[in-house]
Amino acid sequence: MPKIIELDVLDIRFPTSRELDGSDAMNPDPDYSAAYVVLRTDEGPEGHGLAFTIGRGNDVQAAAIRALAPHLVGKDVPEDAKALAELYFELIGDSQIRWLGPEKGVAHMAIGAVVNAAWDLAARRAGLPVWRFLARMTPEEVVSLVDFRYLSDALTPDEALGILRAAEHGKAERADTVAREGYPAYTTSPGWLGYSDEKLATLARQAVADGFDMIKLKVGGSLDDDVRRMKLAREVVGDDVRVAVDANQRWDVGTAVRWMRELAPYDPYWIEEPTSPDDVLAHRAIADALAPIRVATGEHVQNRVVFKQLLQAGAIDVLQLDACRVAGVNENIAILLLARKFDIPVCPHAGGVGLCELVRHLSFFDYVAVSGEVGDRVIEWVDHLHEHFLDPAVVERGRYLAPARPGFSAQLKDETLADYVYPGGPVWTVLEERG
Amino acid sequence: MPKIIELDVLDIRFPTSRELDGSDAMNPDPDYSAAYVVLRTDEGPEGHGLAFTIGRGNDVQAAAIRALAPHLVGKDVPEDAKALAELYFELIGDSQIRWLGPEKGVAHMAIGAVVNAAWDLAARRAGLPVWRFLARMTPEEVVSLVDFRYLSDALTPDEALGILRAAEHGKAERADTVAREGYPAYTTSPGWLGYSDEKLATLARQAVADGFDMIKLKVGGSLDDDVRRMKLAREVVGDDVRVAVDANQRWDVGTAVRWMRELAPYDPYWIEEPTSPDDVLAHRAIADALAPIRVATGEHVQNRVVFKQLLQAGAIDVLQLDACRVAGVNENIAILLLARKFDIPVCPHAGGVGLCELVRHLSFFDYVAVSGEVGDRVIEWVDHLHEHFLDPAVVERGRYLAPARPGFSAQLKDETLADYVYPGGPVWTVLEERG
Incomplete structure (x- = not known):
């Protein structure tokens, strides 16, 4: 079974605030950024994921992703709903990390980046885009991916199964x-x-x-x-x-x-x-x-x-x-x-x-x-x-x-990763020199 | 006017999980920790604050506090309600940092640690414990400390002022x-x-x-x-x-x-x-x-x-x-x-x-x-x-x-800071050696 051997994180930032692209009433000067994660494996494709931020603090977001490495490095590459459910529940169930939210903000977005990278990896191994990889799963498999804690007053696993089964047709x-x-x-x-x-x-x-x-x-x-x-x-x-x-x-x-x-x-x-x-x-x-x-x-x-x-x-x-x-x-x-x-x-x-x-x-x-x-x-x-x-x-x-x-x-x-990595990439060092 | 010249952050952890102190149904093995901040000044007292976490991720919390340094270093030491209001509004108004929440989780607790350190500093300069320093402020000053955005459907500044004025008596x-x-x-x-x-x-x-x-x-x-x-x-x-x-x-x-x-x-x-x-x-x-x-x-x-x-x-x-x-x-x-x-x-x-x-x-x-x-x-x-x-x-x-x-x-x-700093402090290196 192939393994994840490394979780690599990069602080990537685009100097978008110069053009006012993305400017709004709360966010006048965003530098669109990604805390970018790569799950490297000993065989076959890598998995890529990211958390989106708007500049300052992207390093903190990157640190939060890095803190999740022990949950991934050395583990089998996830291939199916079972493995992707287990990984998700392990990550949201890490009580020490959970304390930092719970289930919100920097720590939660870090889990999102890593979970999405794992889905990327699994779908690549299956040779499918994620939407087709997901659509191929059974209703039972899809339900197994979800944490119903705190949802049951609005949606039970049985109801979810009913929704998915109804959609099987067509x-x-x-x-x-x-x-x-x-x-x-x-x-x-x-x-x-x-x-x-x-x-x-x-x-x-x-x-x-x-x-x-x-x-x-x-x-x-x-x-x-x-x-x-x-x-x-x-x-x-x-x-x-x-x-x-x-x-x-x-x-x-x-x-x-x-x-x-x-x-x-x-x-x-x-x-x-x-x-x-x-x-x-x-x-x-x-x-x-x-x-x-x-x-x-x-x-x-x-x-x-x-x-x-x-x-x-x-x-x-x-x-x-x-x-x-x-x-x-x-x-x-x-x-x-x-x-x-x-x-x-x-x-x-x-x-x-x-x-x-x-x-x-x-x-x-x-x-x-x-x-x-x-x-x-x-x-x-x-x-x-x-x-x-x-x-x-x-x-x-x-x-x-x-x-x-x-x-x-x-x-x-x-080349984007090389050019836009912060603060050392050439795009940023040139801006720095210009002042 | 004295200035804040440095924002220092330490990752302090106590190995409490060994005794099951603090164990509960969601948090079976907490290592009680603090992302600890010191505001150093060029004259007079320092300000101390912290964010409480339960172990893993305390380094992420520390990184989030460090990311706020530009809002403090080089600034005047806050002395009064006006300065403490300005600092708070500047911190919660940093739109790039706000994106990481907004106003929740790691980024928000980091603001809490720094704001509390600033209150520590201001109260020390005034020679008062924070509760007395606060109690000495006028109702208008206290109201000026609060962000009423998102509160006005439940509490307006005028209502807050009314509450505080009523409490002036006695x-x-x-x-x-x-x-x-x-x-x-x-x-x-x-x-x-x-x-x-x-x-x-x-x-x-x-x-x-x-x-x-x-x-x-x-x-x-x-x-x-x-x-x-x-x-x-x-x-x-x-x-x-x-x-x-x-x-x-x-x-x-x-x-x-x-x-x-x-x-x-x-x-x-x-x-x-x-x-x-x-x-x-x-x-x-x-x-x-x-x-x-x-x-x-x-x-x-x-x-x-x-x-x-x-x-x-x-x-x-x-x-x-x-x-x-x-x-x-x-x-x-x-x-x-x-x-x-x-x-x-x-x-x-x-x-x-x-x-x-x-x-x-x-x-x-x-x-x-x-x-x-x-x-x-x-x-x-x-x-x-x-x-x-x-x-x-x-x-x-x-x-x-x-x-x-x-x-x-x-x-x-x-001595606590020296002993419990993670991972290099002697308490942790000894535990590491014991395995």
Whole structure:
């Protein structure tokens, strides 16, 4: 049996703050970064994974991943659901590491990076992209991947099994369909807060020409600016294109309601992250006040327990899971099952570093084996940094193409790893010299 | 103006897992640890703070504290509410660090350690213990320390000001009273899960003889064992001593309710951490099902936003803040104010490394300047590791004595720092040699 012989971690950072790509009301100057992990083996493929951060602290995130090495190095390469379940339960069950969360923040994202790297490794060995590797598993195997602790008041293992069994019918056909037709995307590229009105209008127009029927704007900096930008976007894209807005947690309940009422005349499709991602009750209050405007959140929702409550409370209309915020594929399967149980569409968060690459596997799997439908589901698309990936996400005519290469698509090119490693890589030493 | 010239961080670990002190249903083998920070200055006293962890990952916690150095080194030593507010808002407002939470887990505890060290420094310069330094501030100054973002649907700055102004009356008298009479404590020392029945009975008997009128047992491992231990404890201490139980997050809603109904005949005073600290709705369901048994939580509650919801939902009867889990004194003041608003008693979590030393300052301040009453409030007491502190917590006849030395009492002795530093300290190299 091949073994994992090394867990290697790199601090990779891209100097994105220079261009204001990714700027929003809470994050004015992100340097998109990845705490990047490679599971090296004594035979066959490696496994690659990452945690996405926005600059400072990426070294701390890397240290947290490194601290998990004893759970992996010297162990058999995981090949199947059983091994991938065991690894996940071992990692979230390390009580000393758990104390650092529990199941949230730096320590939890570190588990996510490692779990996803293990899935990458297992899928590569199987010669399949992760979404097909997952879709091939039986309902019983999929259920075995999930930790139901803290979920049973909303979803039992039996109910999960029922959901998955119901989706067995038509699975092969749906896999063919999604491989052929892709999966709907929306684009955030026009809407960064640091962009001029002219750039916003140009990019919004371009998005529609490129085939997108939904775009997203960042809001929450200045109400006057937001009204002007929303009006402009609506004029440019017309009435048939959905325009979502995203406040990146800037508001409390009262501000969210007041602010969104000013934007309501321009028909915002959803308000994303109106307030703290920890605040189930505030999301519920905002959703009640703003209906029929949808409330969305998830990129910063720390774990399945908070998602469960958002669903139980009727606090969200759209669930935006993130491939790297929670404990990897295993926990995201729990979240997909919860969303299905409560009949709330999953529209994943993406962008960042590698999030588009990874998360499409989860949406493809959701369609094939969990929800069984696309409906109004849509994956976020941000068109930057893809050139650094070996198996980049590709969007054509507003749809994500199906990933076809074996694995989880997280692998960065060797030259990217060499150039952008922080602080010693040439990209950073040159910036340092320029001052 | 004196400056902070260095932020020094040490990885300090105590090999407590050898004795099963601190063992509970979720944490069978903790090595009580501190990521320990010293703010060195060019003139006058240093500031000391810490984050408490239970072993592995303490190096990650230390790295997270180190990442905050640019916010402190080279800055003026904070002397007053204004400077301590500015530092707190700067730290929680660092958007790149915030991404790692937001406001939770490793990155947030790091802010807590540094904020508390800054309070230690400021109070030492003022020549006062932190509780007196705080109690001397005006209501306006105290309000300025708090971040009301995400709180305003439950507590506005004006309401907070009203609470503090109402408590101005009798402040000096209460400070005298608590300095003279101390503050009620309860003891967890008899109840660790790894202890034999005989040891439990001996320690429970001793606790009553020592003047405690409340003890706590760890539960959640085995129902049969818990029933036997609870029965034994009740027999030993009699009907007039409160016996609380603590499940350390082991259960889901159904299990918590079933399990506690078996213990109910022995009159448990509260059930602590019945389930995930993230699960507001589950705590509410458990509280509804188990009343009049009180539900308590807080040592793992990540921030003020989750405490706010626990209070809004009527999910807890006892609020157990922790000195080091959230972002230090500033965020704990927000939590004290929220608890007052909702009229829920604060009974702090303590134990660990230094938590008794630190948290007593917060309860003393609460009594003097916020809640204005003791009522059934009580601070946890665990009698271990105090010998390592320069200004150790002291409990006599079941009451915490008032800390009198200037500062926040977090400072470890120099010989402790030398002996227990991990992995190079002699305590650890000797254990390593023994294998």
